[in-house]
Amino acid sequence: MTDAGVQVESMRVAFDGVTALRDVSLAVESGEFFTLVGPSGCGKTTMLRAIAGLTDGAEGTVAIDGRDVTDAPPEERNVGMVFQNYALFPHMSVRENVAYGLRFHELADKSEDDRVAELLELVDLGGVADRSPEQLSGGQQQRIALARALAPEPDVLLLDEPLSALDAKLRKRLRVQLQTIQRELDITTIYVTHDQAEALALSDRVAVMHEGRVEQVAVPETVYRDPTSRFVAEFVGDNNLFDGRVTDDGASVAVDGATLPLPAGTAASPGESVTVAVRPEAIAVDDGDEAGADGTTLAATVETVEFLGDAYRVHCRWQGRRIECKTTAANPPAGRVTLRFDAADAQLL
Numbered sequence: 001m002t003d004a005g006v007q008v009e010s011m012r013v014a015f016d017g018v019t020a021l022r023d024v025s026l027a028v029e030s031g032e033f034f035t036l037v038g039p040s041g042c043g044k045t046t047m048l049r050a051i052a053g054l055t056d057g058a059e060g061t062v063a064i065d066g067r068d069v070t071d072a073p074p075e076e077r078n079v080g081m082v083f084q085n086y087a088l089f090p091h092m093s094v095r096e097n098v099a100y101g102l103r104f105h106e107l108a109d110k111s112e113d114d115r116v117a118e119l120l121e122l123v124d125l126g127g128v129a130d131r132s133p134e135q136l137s138g139g140q141q142q143r144i145a146l147a148r149a150l151a152p153e154p155d156v157l158l159l160d161e162p163l164s165a166l167d168a169k170l171r172k173r174l175r176v177q178l179q180t181i182q183r184e185l186d187i188t189t190i191y192v193t194h195d196q197a198e199a200l201a202l203s204d205r206v207a208v209m210h211e212g213r214v215e216q217v218a219v220p221e222t223v224y225r226d227p228t229s230r231f232v233a234e235f236v237g238d239n240n241l242f243d244g245r246v247t248d249d250g251a252s253v254a255v256d257g258a259t260l261p262l263p264a265g266t267a268a269s270p271g272e273s274v275t276v277a278v279r280p281e282a283i284a285v286d287d288g289d290e291a292g293a294d295g296t297t298l299a300a301t302v303e304t305v306e307f308l309g310d311a312y313r314v315h316c317r318w319q320g321r322r323i324e325c326k327t328t329a330a331n332p333p334a335g336r337v338t339l340r341f342d343a344a345d346a347q348l349l
């Protein structure tokens with residue numbers, strides 16, 4: 001770790017009986033876009049609030065830019081936060097909402113009006129300064145909330161599902177804008193989402209959370225291609241998991257009477273129980289039931305097909321279990337098919 005942006009050590013948070021965080025440590029680099037992703041209730045908001053100093057009874061330490069802020073109140077931590085649910089004060093104008101972000105902040109070199117104008121420009125909303133929040137679209141409101149959080153020039157930006165209330169198209173557009181602003185300001189950012197696709201698209205690194213713990217921290221490509229646990233393999237993207245036992249020669253995995261190759265570059269002892277994961281897009285679907293030349297072939301039957309626009313998602317049945325594949329073939333496969341994949345595209349969990 002070169003430059004400490006945010007360092008959390010052994011964070012534990014319990015709310016009478018419910019343990020929200022179980023001994024979580026995280027190191028976010030300075031200027032990094034870091035995402036906490038996981039299902040509802042896994043502790044994402046609790047983690048952000050603990051970093052911001054908004055959680056009573058948080059055990060563990062927090063350092064920001066190398067400064068221990070564990071005992072500092074929220075206003076002395078110099079973090080900007082955009083909250084999950086409601087964003088703006090309805091009785092204040094857009095301008096007043098953004099200026100509110102400056103309430104504890106001394107401006108060294110410019111007037112408050114100039115700073116507010118600069119922030120509205122940054123989020124591309126210079127024209128709506130005198131409106132009230134209810135006269136704005138959801139996407140505009142979230143950008144104002146972002147401007148307010150950025151107003152005091154925080155060292156760290158904490159974003160709790162800032163796009164979750166918006167429709168899919170707008171969410172995509174705003175996340176590009178958010179990424180651009182984050183790069184431009186080079187501000188250490190911790191972003192929370194339950195949307196794994198959003199996490200992969202936006203982040204320098206991703207922490208996958210599950211039941212109050214962090215299961216894996218890595219760059220998006222590694223989280224997707226080399227999940228370290230069953231939970232991560234299933235939560236991030238779509239996956240096919242085959243539970244089986246390593247064969248006596250240690251070279252393959254026996255699954256329901258068939259053998260799958262042991263994923264390339266992995267080692268497991270004969271007799272060991274293992275799970276092999278294969279992504280839908282790694283499985284080729286061939287018509288008919290003649291076995292292909294290379295790789296592993298499974299004779300399956302197509303059950304349902306979904307048209308995705310750029311591909312088909314094909315749900316097949318093999319040995320009584322479902323296998324999901326994705327193919328960019330021009331026509332949807334049907335009936336009896338052969339599924340084929342290479343050991344290099346499978347992972348051992």
Ligand SMILES: Nc1ncnc2c1ncn2[C@@H]1O[C@H](COP(=O)(O)OP(=O)(O)OP(=O)(O)O)[C@@H](O)[C@H]1O
Nearest residue numbers: 015018019020039040041042043044045046047194
């Ligand atoms: N103030 C509170 N009092 C009691 N329990 C709480 C409180 N805040 C959170 N919890 C519990 O702590 C756990 C983690 O909650 P948290 O809000 O951090 O989840 P989350 O990952 O942000 O979920 P979501 O995606 O739904 O926002 C949950 O079981 C939740 O019910």
Ligand SMILES: [Mg+2]
Nearest residue numbers: 044045046084
């Ligand atoms: Mg939350």
